[in-house]
Amino acid sequence: MSLVLSLLMACTPDNELSRRSTTDVFSQEPLSEVDILWVIDDSGSMAEEQLLVADGFEAFISTLAETNIDFHVGVVSTDMDLSNPNRGVLIGTPGVLTADTPNYVNKFASRVQVGVEGSDKEKGLSASIAALSEPLISGANEGFLRPDAHLSVIYVSDEDDCSDNDALAAGMGDACYLQEDSLVPVRDLIYLLKSTKAPGRRVLASAIVGPDASEGCGQSWPGHRYMAAADAFGGTVGNICDADFSDIMGELGLSVSELNRSFELSYTPVLETMEVYVDDEFIPQDDVDGWRYAELSSLLVFDGDYVPPRGAQILVTYEVAGSANRDE
DSSP states (O other): OHHHHHHHHHHHHSSGOOEEEEEEEEEEOOOEEEEEEEEEOOSOOOOOHHHHHHHHHHHHHHHHHHOOOEEEEEEEEBBTTTOOOOTTOOOOSSSOOTSSSSSSSHHHHHHHOOOSSSSBBHHHHHHHHHHHHHTTGGGTTTSSSSSTSEEEEEESOOOSSOTTOOOOTOTTTTTTHHGGGGGGHHHHEEEEEEEESSTSOOEEEEEEEEEEGGGGOOTTOOHHHHHHHHHTTTOOOOEOOSOOOOOHHHHHHHHHSSOOEHHHHSSOOGGGGGGETTOOOOOOOEEETTBETTTTTTTEOOOSOOOOOOEEEEEEOOOOOOOOOOOO
């Protein structure tokens, strides 16, 4: 048997076992349109945090106004219980706020104060996907998501995400933590969120959520699933236990309006073979001064101090995982 295997391997061309290399090329284009979806926890403990988001909105929106970005803003709650007839539906009339909406700052402040009568199963990730998908995106939420605009989703919750595809019994919020195996894997939800936009359009996810338990915020539960989504899309994470949201709201505004920091690769790369060049300059893999690879979303991310300048060309070469070159 070993002799047969040896003979078979001897007959296999060397290049049949080698991986296929590819190159992705991106341009750092000016950001002109962005659709911003706020997903607000409406469970019983969220009244104060909703007010902090409302008070900090001017710090958030002022950055977009200064850059003349054409924005859409919408708000949904985390209540995705089957008993809620408006789950995933944008709150208010009109559901979409723009710079041309009269008094849009005050209208946003009113909408994010969604109340505290919602479900104790906070399903923020699935709420955002429902709001951005059929049948709502061509029905009740029609006009929010534009095909050529970038997308930013911001989650605000003092509990972790409990997206369960309706697997858990109603009225048992503790089940979100006691039966975690019943929750939809974050990887699947990230894929669905990314799929709401065509390739080449930026998707950014950020969160104001509970920190790790070691940070001593007893009023909240660590928002690890939301953090994973923010990490996958190169977004910003704020602490919901802060007494003032002005700073984090300002940071969120900058993250939405600044140059693109994430670029979707065409294939899954062999990480150790990735090389990144910006205008022919080699950029190292470095969380502070270079780039990182977000595996869950297959994104090249620049979320440290370095960001490719406007008008730059980003070139990425890598070997494709799982591929092999063969003689034709």
